[in-house]
Every structure is written in structure tokens, then in C-alpha cells.
Amino acid sequence: MPKVLDNVQIGPLNWKMKVEIPRLVAKAKAGQFVIIRVNEHGERVPMSIAGLDKKNGVLTIIYQVVGKTSALMTTVPAGGQLSDCVGPLGVPSHIENWGTACLVGGGIGIAPIYPIAQAYKEAGNKLITIIGARSKDILFYEDEHRAIADELYVCTDDGTYGHHGFVSDVLKKLLDNGVKIGMIMAIGPLPMMRVVSNLTKKYNVPTWVSLNPLMVDGTGMCGGCRVSVGGETKFACVDGPDFDGHKVDFDLLNKRLLAYKEQEKIAMNRFLKEPGCKLAESVKKFTYPG
Amino acid sequence: MIEKIDKKERMKIPRQVMPQQDPKERIHNFKEVPFGLSEEQALVEAARCLECKNQPCVAGCPVEVDIPGFIDLILQKDYAAAARKIKETNSLPAVCGRVCPQEEQCEMKCVLGKGKKGKPVAIGYLERFVADYERDNNLVELPKIAPSTGRKVAVVGSGPAGLTVAGDLVKLGHDVTIFEALHKPGGVLVYGIPEFRLPKAVVQAECDFLARMGVKFENSTIVGKMDTIDELFENGYDAIFIGTGAGLPNFMGIPGENLIGIYSANEYLTRSNLMRAFEFPDYDTPIIHGKNVAVLGGGNTAMDSVRTALRLGADNAYIVYRRSEVEMPARIEEIHHAKEEGVQFHMLTNPVKFIGDDDGKVKAMECIKMQLGEPDASGRRRPVPIKGSNFTMEVDLVVVAIGNSSNPLIQKTTPGLEVNKWGNIVVDEKTMQTSRKAVYAGGDIVTGGATVILAAGAGKIAARAMHKYLMEEVKK
Numbered sequence: 001m002p003k004v005l006d007n008v009q010i011g012p013l014n015w016k017m018k019v020e021i022p023r024l025v026a027k028a029k030a031g032q033f034v035i036i037r038v039n040e041h042g043e044r045v046p047m048s049i050a051g052l053d054k055k056n057g058v059l060t061i062i063y064q065v066v067g068k069t070s071a072l073m074t075t076v077p078a079g080g081q082l083s084d085c086v087g088p089l090g091v092p093s094h095i096e097n098w099g100t101a102c103l104v105g106g107g108i109g110i111a112p113i114y115p116i117a118q119a120y121k122e123a124g125n126k127l128i129t130i131i132g133a134r135s136k137d138i139l140f141y142e143d144e145h146r147a148i149a150d151e152l153y154v155c156t157d158d159g160t161y162g163h164h165g166f167v168s169d170v171l172k173k174l175l176d177n178g179v180k181i182g183m184i185m186a187i188g189p190l191p192m193m194r195v196v197s198n199l200t201k202k203y204n205v206p207t208w209v210s211l212n213p214l215m216v217d218g219t220g221m222c223g224g225c226r227v228s229v230g231g232e233t234k235f236a237c238v239d240g241p242d243f244d245g246h247k248v249d250f251d252l253l254n255k256r257l258l259a260y261k262e263q264e265k266i267a268m269n270r271f272l273k274e275p276g277c278k279l280a281e282s283v284k285k286f287t288y289p290g
Numbered sequence: 291m292i293e294k295i296d297k298k299e300r301m302k303i304p305r306q307v308m309p310q311q312d313p314k315e316r317i318h319n320f321k322e323v324p325f326g327l328s329e330e331q332a333l334v335e336a337a338r339c340l341e342c343k344n345q346p347c348v349a350g351c352p353v354e355v356d357i358p359g360f361i362d363l364i365l366q367k368d369y370a371a372a373a374r375k376i377k378e379t380n381s382l383p384a385v386c387g388r389v390c391p392q393e394e395q396c397e398m399k400c401v402l403g404k405g406k407k408g409k410p411v412a413i414g415y416l417e418r419f420v421a422d423y424e425r426d427n428n429l430v431e432l433p434k435i436a437p438s439t440g441r442k443v444a445v446v447g448s449g450p451a452g453l454t455v456a457g458d459l460v461k462l463g464h465d466v467t468i469f470e471a472l473h474k475p476g477g478v479l480v481y482g483i484p485e486f487r488l489p490k491a492v493v494q495a496e497c498d499f500l501a502r503m504g505v506k507f508e509n510s511t512i513v514g515k516m517d518t519i520d521e522l523f524e525n526g527y528d529a530i531f532i533g534t535g536a537g538l539p540n541f542m543g544i545p546g547e548n549l550i551g552i553y554s555a556n557e558y559l560t561r562s563n564l565m566r567a568f569e570f571p572d573y574d575t576p577i578i579h580g581k582n583v584a585v586l587g588g589g590n591t592a593m594d595s596v597r598t599a600l601r602l603g604a605d606n607a608y609i610v611y612r613r614s615e616v617e618m619p620a621r622i623e624e625i626h627h628a629k630e631e632g633v634q635f636h637m638l639t640n641p642v643k644f645i646g647d648d649d650g651k652v653k654a655m656e657c658i659k660m661q662l663g664e665p666d667a668s669g670r671r672r673p674v675p676i677k678g679s680n681f682t683m684e685v686d687l688v689v690v691a692i693g694n695s696s697n698p699l700i701q702k703t704t705p706g707l708e709v710n711k712w713g714n715i716v717v718d719e720k721t722m723q724t725s726r727k728a729v730y731a732g733g734d735i736v737t738g739g740a741t742v743i744l745a746a747g748a749g750k751i752a753a754r755a756m757h758k759y760l761m762e763e764v765k766k
């Protein structure tokens with residue numbers, strides 16, 4: 001069973017977990033993801049690869065507490081174990097030298113764009129990175145991105161840090177100023193990926209987004225992760241998770257993400273009532289929907 | 291021991307009826323439906339066998355289980371020996387006794403089944419009885435394991451094909467590792483076939499037994515994503531068996547198919563069986579509980595799905611099938627069970643469109659009536675739509691159970707591996723060898739969706755050929 005080396009809180013609802021799993025790490029590439037299961041009764045949840053320490057065989061995932069399983073993940077101590085961690089899943093991000101590439105990361109998406117940024121950089125791209133979060137205390141990985149980006153823009157929705165506004169506002173300004181961008185990769189909450197895609201379509205800049213539909217197996221066996229891209233049905237776990245943002249049916253994806261709203265509430269409320277649950281307060285204060 | 295009575299007397303004994311859970315009760319639980327024969331019943335049933343010299347029943351079994359042989363051992367009350375006898379050719383008797391389509395195989399050929407009123411010996415029931423007896427009484431003996439040959443074998447996929455290969459080769463002294471993509475071994479036996487038809491404990495016991503014999507299980511390991519076939523060779527494996535099944539769900543390709551509440555049978559059954567969503571919230575994985583559930587298709591998968599829907603609280607559970615009942619590929623026993631449980635059958639009906647509400651949830655399905663025309667390539671009469679017969683069914687859950695294609699991962703990552711136009715791996719049927727040296731394949735990945743016993747049988751053939759290859763051509 002994969003060993004958890006470290007599991008620390010890096011923001012009000014964000015956590016960083018390091019998992020020792022050398023054979024998976026040896027094969028994994030930027031843009032791929034894994035599926036983990038915390039314990040025997042657990043759900044299988046997809047998590048993007050936020051860092052790969054090839055030398056020591058360590059995988060980093062950064063996750064946000066949104067429901068039962070992500071809350072349960074916070075309870076695994078350093079030195080503890082996950083029931084399973086399978087991967088690397090999905091097609092690695094397409095890497096090429098486009099001259100200038102722009103990475104847009106919103107919220108938890110700041111994590112998975114980091115290894116992609118590294119790969120883009122290695123391919124010789126000039127990197128413009130835009131990261132944003134709702135508020136200053138939710139922001140993370142700023143130093144990491146700063147270290148490799150040629151230009152870094154940081155924004156917060158509430159203006160507590162960096163530019164006051166959305167990542168898309170910054171991107172729009174760059175495009176309006178005539179900055180030549182060969183490729184944009186946007187990862188973040190669905191509304192953000194939608195706004196970025198709609199924007200870049202007008203400017204005719206190719207844009208990739210990384211989709212996050214609900215998944216079960218992650219091997220193409222169940223079809224639960226289907227998304228519609230350019231009018232065609234695709235299985236995000238094997239055909240993606242990266243797709244052409246100009247062709248994605250975001251509306252469908254948005255609806256499908258809410259398929260289990262009622263059960264998710266039941267599971268989370270039950271978990272928060274468990275004796276010793278330390279999350280109840282912070283979860284109530286922040287985003288937990290419902 | 292039951293005295294051998296003469297033929298005429300034997301032919302008067304009625305076929306034993308397996309006790310089972312009452313339909314009204316069982317649609318509220320996931321416990322196994324048939325309870326199994328009692329020892330007394332098994333002895334009476336075994337006494338019906340005429341021990342025919344020419345053994346027609348044996349010819350009906352794809353792996354040629356010595357049926358009169360094991361039945362004779364039942365009569366001698368040596369049930370463990372009977373189980374061992376079956377295992378000479380079929381390594382999964384507890385599974386096959388439950389899920390083999392016996393009525394088209396061994397039992398169809400039984401002489402007692404001839405004539406209008408004929409009732410064949412209940413070979414499947416007896417097979418299940420001895421296998422359960424052996425397991426429940428801890429009589430399963432570890433077979434003799436041959437001294438280590440120093441040869442390493444990788445088995446990809448842990449369905450009945452892979453399990454059989456692993457068992458046979460480990461016995462012969464090879465070092466065997468099974469790589470399985472999911473977190474539990476068993477293939478369709480754990481993720482597809484429901485608990486009420488095949489308890490997961492039975493499958494687990496088979497896997498535990500293999501582990502005790504020395505087979506290593508590497509779950510959550512996807513070959514092609516982790517190591518490829520060629521990398522496994524580089525890592526020191528001398529031969530590889532591919533038993534990855536037919537795990538790519540087909541959809542109808544009609545409007546509205548991505549609405550919430552439309553599942554592939556694979557997803558629906560995996561949530562319920564592998565993830566145990568029927569025990570939510572004790573288990574974390576949710577599943578949609580439909581009130582009006584339509585299952586599209588007429589095979590075992592469709593029956594399993596529709597009976598799962600009933601157990602999850604459906605008021606109306608429909609089978610919607612484009613041909614008529616006689617063409618349904620599901621086992622007769624399963625259709626019968628479904629009917630007992632109150633499943634409603636809409637034959638000669640095909641959906642043309644799904645209709646959703648504002649939240650993107652399915653709320654209705656438009657269908658068209660069909661009629662049977664000329665026979666098609668499969669020999670079954672082709673269903674043709676009747677113009678203007680469209681009508682709408684109210685549904686809040688739809689399960690698409692119209693078959694699977696093969697998952698292309700291994701084929702895509704293995705250069706030189708020959709596949710046919712459906713993506714199935716091409717093999718030499720006598721050895722199950724693929725176009726690649728030292729690479730063998732069998733089960734659904736070769737045949738397309740078939741049966742447990744055919745997959746296990748393919749595993750037997752492959753194991754024999756692999757052993758020969760390993761001993762004669764791999765120098766150590």
C-alpha cells in the first residue's frame with residue numbers, strides 16, 4: 001500500500017500530500033492524474049499530479065476539501081497509508097515549443113499547472129504564468145511558479161493580494177496589448193476554464209483545459225467520465241483530461257458534476273459529526289456547498 | 291453411501307429443486323438468491339445420473355469436466371474428491387456452478403433431458419454443491435507445487451482467464467504475478483456480476499487460494515500505463531498472458547445520452563458491486579436510485595442491472611429490448627428470476643432519444659416499436675422499426691447494457707501485436723499464442739464478450755502452451 005510521507009494544510013481548505021510510490025512516479029508525466037482510495041470503504045477519487053520527485057519516487061497531490069473523501073484524506077497521518085493509488089492515468093499534456101506559452105491556474109488548479117509549466121519551460125517556451133485565487137490566504141505555490149515563469153501575474157478575486165480581479169482579466173489585458181501567445185493551458189474551477197476559453201476563442205489563441213468530470217475506474221471501462229467535445233462524446237480518463245477548450249461543452253460538464261449532490265451532502269454531514277472530526281469548523285466557515 | 295439402484299428406478303427420481311429466497315423478500319436485499327442444495331438433495335440428484343458410457347454431457351462442457359466421474363464421487367460422499375475431480379479441468383467450480391449457462395452446455399446434452407418432459411441432471415447445482423462443501427469445510431487442499439523452475443510469468447488481468455492461467459502455471463513451479471488495473475482481483479466476477487448471483491466472498495476465496503499457492507497479486511497496476519508488455523520482458527518476465535477482457539462500454543449514440551441518470555451497465559454495476567454503493571453511506575460511493583428504471587439490452591448484463599435496480603428500490607424496472615424474448619441472449623434462469631421479481635419486459639422496442647429536465651437529468655425516453663424482418667448475419671431475425679409507432683416512457687434512470695468492445699490500451703502500447711477489426715487480439719486457438727513471441731492471450735479480449743467457462747478454458751490451453759514454451763525454449 002502506498003505510503004503517505006507528508007500531509008499538511010497549506011490554506012484554509014487546501015492540503016498537500018506526498019505519497020511514496022516509485023513505480024508510478026517513474027512513469028508519470030505532467031498533465032496526468034492518479035486515482036486514490038483512502039480506505040476499504042472509500043470512494044475512488046481522481047487527483048492531478050502536482051509534483052513528481054523522480055529521484056525519490058514521491059508524488060505530490062494538492063487537494064481542496066470539498067466533501068467526504070477530500071475531508072477523509074486530511075486524516076491520513078504522515079507515515080500512514082492509502083488503500084490504493086493507481087496511475088498514471090490520462091494522456092500527458094501535449095508539450096511543444098510554441099515560442100511563448102501561457103499557463104493559467106485558478107484555485108486548486110494552481111497545483112497541476114506547475115509540472116506542466118516545468119515541462120513547457122524545458123521545451124524552450126517563454127512562460128507567462130497567471131495564477132489566482134479567491135483570497136490571499138487560499139493562494140499557494142507562488143514561489144514555485146515565480147522561480148520558473150518568465151512573467152508571473154498573481155491575482156485575487158477580493159483584492160487582498162496582487163491584482164484585484166480574475167485571472168481572465170489579466171489574460172485579456174495581455175492579449176489586448178498584443179502579446180503573442182502560441183498556446184494557453186488553463187486549469188481551475190469550471191467557470192474559470194469556461195471564461196478563459198470563451199475569451200481566447202475571440203482572439204483565436206489555441207487553448208487547452210483539463211477537465212474534471214466524476215470518475216470511477218479511470219481506465220475507460222465505465223464511461224462515467226464522459227464529456228462532450230466538438231459534439232463528440234469522449235471519456236475524459238482515457239481521451240483526456242486535456243481537451244481543446246474552444247470545443248468543450250462546459251454546460252453539460254457542469255450539470256454532470258452535480259449528479260450526486262444529495263448523497264454528497266449526506267456523506268459529508270455524517271463525516272463532520274464523527275467524534276474527533278477537526279474539520280467541522282473550518283469547513284463550515286469556507287466553501288462547503290450546502 | 292446411496293445404494294446403486296437400477297436405471298429405471300433412477301429415472302423416476304424427480305430433478306431436485308434448489309431452494310431459493312422468496313422473490314418478494316429478495317428484491318429488498320443483495321443476498322444470494324439460490325441457497326444451494328442440501329447434502330441430502332445433492333445425494334438424491336447425483337443418484338439420477340445414469341453414468342452413460344459415451345458421456346454426452348462431457349462433450350457439452352467447454353472444458354470437458356468429467357461429469358459422471360465427479361457425480362460418482364458425490365455418491366461415495368467424498369465431496370472434496372469430487373471437487374478435486376472437477377478442478378482437473380475447471381479451476382473455478384464454485385463460480386461456474388453458479389454462472390455457467392448449463393442449459394445450453396453440459397445439461398443440454400444430458401440424456402435425461404431428452405424428450406418433452408425430460409429433465410437433465412442438475413450438473414451445475416452439483417458442481418456448486420461440492421465446491422461450496424469443500425470451501426465451507428476447509429477441505430481445500432493446496433496442490434503439490436512443483437519445484438521452482440526459475441521462470442517468471444506475468445498475467446495481465448485477473449478475470450477467470452487470468453486466474454486460471456496463474457493457478458495452472460504456479461502449480462508447475464513457475465513464478466507468477468498477476469497485474470490488475472482495479473483495486474480488487476476477479477474481473478467481471480467482482481465488478482460486474484452482482485452479489486445476489488455470485489457472492490464476492492466466493493471469488494475472494496478463489497483468489498486467496500491462488501495467493502496461498504504462491505501467485506503474487508499486484509492490484510491497482512495498469513499494464514500499458516505502468517510497465518508496457520515490452521517493459522515487463524525487460525524486467526525479467528519470460529512469458530506473458532493477456533486476459534484483459536472486454537471492458538469498453540458501448541452506448542446507443544442517440545440524442546441525450548449524456549444526461550444525468552444514464553449509466554453504462556459497467557458503471558452501474560461497478561458502483562454497486564465493486565464499490566458497494568448499495569451500502570451507501572457505510573461505503574462512500576453513491577449511486578442513483580431510480581423509481582422508473584429502463585435497462586436497454588437482453589443479455590446477462592441487462593438482467594443483472596435490472597435486478598440491481600429493483601433491489602435499490604425501483605417501483606418499475608423495465609427491460610427494453612429491440613428483438614423478442616426468444617432472441618434474448620441472457621440465461622433462461624436469469625430471465626425467469628427477473629420475471630419472478632416483477633421486472634417488466636418491453637420487447638421489440640428501441641429507444642431513439644432521451645429527454646432531460648432543466649438540471650440535465652433524464653426524465654423520459656422516446657422509443658419506437660420494432661418488428662422482426664429477415665435473419666441477419668447472427669442468424670437472428672433483424673429488428674426493423676415500425677414507422678410512426680413512437681411513444682414516450684417516463685424514466686428517471688437508464689442503464690445501457692448493449693455490450694462491450696475491447697479496451698485498446700494493451701494493443702496500442704504493444705508493437706507487433708495483431709488484432710482483428712474489432713480490436714480483439716488474434717491468437718492461434720491451439721496454443722493461445724499471439725503474433726508476438728512469448729505473449730499469449732485468452733478470454734473476452736480474444737473472443738469478445740463470452741462466458742466465464744470459455745475464458746477459463748482459454749486460460750487452460752494457454753497455460754499448457756506457456757509451460758511447454760517456458761521449459762523448452764527459455765534457457766535458465
Ligand SMILES: Cc1cc2nc3c(=O)[nH]c(=O)nc-3n(C[C@H](O)[C@H](O)[C@H](O)COP(=O)(O)OP(=O)(O)OC[C@H]3O[C@@H](n4cnc5c(N)ncnc54)[C@H](O)[C@@H]3O)c2cc1C
Pocket residue numbers: 033045046047048049061062063064065066067068069070071108111112211212213214215241257258264265268289
Ligand atoms: C482528472 C481530475 C483531476 C483532479 N485533480 C484534483 C486535484 O488535484 N485536487 C483536488 O482537490 N481535486 C481534484 N479533482 C477533483 C476531485 O477528484 C474531487 O474534488 C473529489 O473527488 C471530491 O470528492 P469528495 O468526496 O471530497 O467531494 P464530493 O462530496 O464528491 O463533492 C463535493 C462537491 O465537490 C464537487 N465535485 C465533486 N467531484 C468533483 C470533481 N471531479 N471536480 C470538481 N468538483 C467536484 C461536487 O460537485 C460537489 O459539489 C480532480 C478531478 C479529476 C477528474
Ligand SMILES: Cc1cc2nc3c(=O)[nH]c(=O)nc-3n(C[C@H](O)[C@H](O)[C@H](O)COP(=O)(O)OP(=O)(O)OC[C@H]3O[C@@H](n4cnc5c(N)ncnc54)[C@H](O)[C@@H]3O)c2cc1C
Pocket residue numbers: 389390391446447448449450451452469470471472476477478479482483511512513514533534535536537559590591592594621697699700732733734735739740741742743745
Ligand atoms: C454483468 C455481466 C454478467 C455476466 N454474466 C455471466 C454469466 O452469468 N455466465 C457467464 O458465463 N458469463 C457471464 N458474463 C461474461 C463473463 O463474465 C466474461 O465472459 C468473463 O468474465 C471474461 O473473463 P476474462 O478473464 O476474459 O476477463 P474479465 O473478467 O473481463 O477480466 C479482465 C480483467 O482485466 C483487467 N484489465 C484490463 N486491462 C488491464 C490492464 N491494461 N492492466 C491490468 N489489468 C487490466 C480488468 O480490470 C479486469 O479485471 C457476464 C458478464 C457481465 C459483464
Ligand code: SF4
Pocket residue numbers: 350351352353354355357380386387390391392395396397413414417743
Ligand atoms: S464447467 Fe460449466 S459447462 Fe462445464 S460441467 Fe461445469 S457447469 Fe457444466
Ligand code: SF4
Pocket residue numbers: 338339340341342345346347348357358399400401402411413
Ligand atoms: S448425460 Fe446425464 S445422465 Fe448421462 S452421464 Fe452425463 S449427467 Fe449423467
Ligand code: FES
Pocket residue numbers: 214215216217218219220221222223224225226235236237238
Ligand atoms: S472513469 Fe470510468 S471510463 Fe473514465
